[in-house]
Amino acid sequence: MADEENAYSFTTEATRHIELTGLGGEGLNLWRGGCLPEVTLAYECWGELSAGADNAILIFTGLSPSAHAASSPADPSPGWWEYMIGPGKAIDTERFFVVCANSLGGCYGSTGPGSIDPRTGRKYGAGFPDLTVEDIASSGYYLMRELGVEKLYAAVGSSMGGMSSIAYGMMYPGELSYLISISAATRALPLTIALRSLQREIIRSDPDWNDGQYSDERKPLSGMSLARKLGLVSYRAADEWNSKFDRSRLPPEKRSDKPFAHEFEIENYLEYNAQKFIHSFDPNSYLYLSRAMDWFDIAEHGDSVADGLARLDVERALVIGVTTDILFPLRQQREIASLMRDTGTDVEFVEIDSVNGHDAFLIDDAQFSPVVGKFLADSLPA
């Protein structure tokens, strides 16, 4: 069942692939009207599902992570949320059955633009149907049913993953007990849309993008590198870089003699991280997932954002925002929390004062672990 055609599959011993069934005759019907006849999700899991199947936590990812959120005996390499998930950690795998899937539309083993369309025998490419956060949420829903879970204990996510968690709660009211949304948004606003649209346009402007029909041998790597750098700039915060890089220069031997070549360490840092990324991420996945965030608007689930959030039916929600986040600003987190509260949800709102910007949830163990850990521990019967 593995999506072996996908050039980016990160298949390790820990990665499982599952083809979703029970989708109905046509396959997965999508939020904006398209349909995917076959959906495979790559996922990893930690801990054991209880006999009553009532201890399952689903982690939704941001734009770029794989399913490898944490290490396991099968894959001991550190996961992207290693500090958060594990035995005795905030998301305690001794108590919970924890699942993380690579996003629908992604490129690490789940069905996405780099997958083969069974109807044509060719890659979807830019012919992949319109993808939304809601589709990511519903693919997670069907995944959990495949795994024998009728009602999720908690959905947890940051950034796009936070949007997906909220979408899950609105689309399947009563089928989720606890909701954790970190640095998400009720709806994308113009500055954020501009930053993401520009990343997509940079990729589309690379002649090697070729309207999405690039080959594995000739991908829009230059566009991907520039887009990733812009993404990174928007994920971090000024102060962190001030203390880390200040105005440090590259040593002469690391400089090129091309005109306007990099000379500051910050430029080198972005280059290094972009190069690491572009060879392991599918440009079309980037475009589809990036646009899904622009499209996300809770108001589509009712007459207004508040009306959409009124659909939630959870025991309790935790909403976390970061003071230095410029992409999903603190104010938007406060808005999520207060609208949830206004519409009847029991909400805990936590403001985290971190220098790490939007990416703080990936880095700031010391501040995030206690908040998430306490919320989940308090949720359990004494």
Added chain:
Amino acid sequence: MADEENAYSFTTEATRHIELTGLGGEGLNLWRGGCLPEVTLAYECWGELSAGADNAILIFTGLSPSAHAASSPADPSPGWWEYMIGPGKAIDTERFFVVCANSLGGCYGSTGPGSIDPRTGRKYGAGFPDLTVEDIASSGYYLMRELGVEKLYAAVGSSMGGMSSIAYGMMYPGELSYLISISAATRALPLTIALRSLQREIIRSDPDWNDGQYSDERKPLSGMSLARKLGLVSYRAADEWNSKFDRSRLPPEKRSDKPFAHEFEIENYLEYNAQKFIHSFDPNSYLYLSRAMDWFDIAEHGDSVADGLARLDVERALVIGVTTDILFPLRQQREIASLMRDTGTDVEFVEIDSVNGHDAFLIDDAQFSPVVGKFLADSLPA
């Protein structure tokens, strides 16, 4: 004397061109060691120089403006700082002789990368020497001497222009009475360097840039458009766009059917503004002026930033910052003011709470005019 070879010259009846003399045998010696054998500056002026030549104000521009800061009978079209400069306005042309030059390195009539190198008979292109904010300041200094001004009444500038004004004061201590710095910086910091470096890299990545040796027929317009959009994103602030654009969509007839084409009004706004810009601005000028801001560091004028600012010898300085500026944040303006004060300058610091971000000085007449107007009026003898 006009730099007629420059394809971007905006020569109107109001634009004057002057070739700087008195530079010494080799021409204009530059801060980082190069030399320009001939320097022409395009400038406009308003008001009359007093008999004592003691009422001259020099306006330094940001990256992109021409010398046309305000209208005049010779060119009645509105200038880029129209609300600020004119009879009875904050910079009162009934009292002051006001001069604005197109920056050295620019493309609106002043010597820049698009000019002919007299030593080769060909355009400088990427062979233009290393350009710094200090060189822009010194070209302004020689311009004022050409115009018969020994001591400047005031230097005024915002953004790169603010840096240039401060540089003028440090390089020519005692030859400037009043200094106005708006949304400038003592030194570029990593986030700002990253944003500008990325704009330059986007231009350099356009195959039509051709290492700076592009022809007029084939310029890197795609790279320029993307770079300008990124610039615009960094010049404005989230709230302004929230109220102006929110999530408004383009009407269907304005959309392309290309994959991932623009669909939000904010995308259309950026596209419109980028298209207006790219046909009137020289890509190499963009690169040289952008890098000059990254290089700027007051600490190069002494052992430290404070030591550099201690060189100032003015009657009084006005430092203005804007609450929503993400590119030259308020904190940096406070730093400029407090270091000036610590090193013996009489400083007025004004924090302007505007939704217009870094560009507020171009837009927010209601808040900027009274502050600048009062500072200059107070400076005059009763």
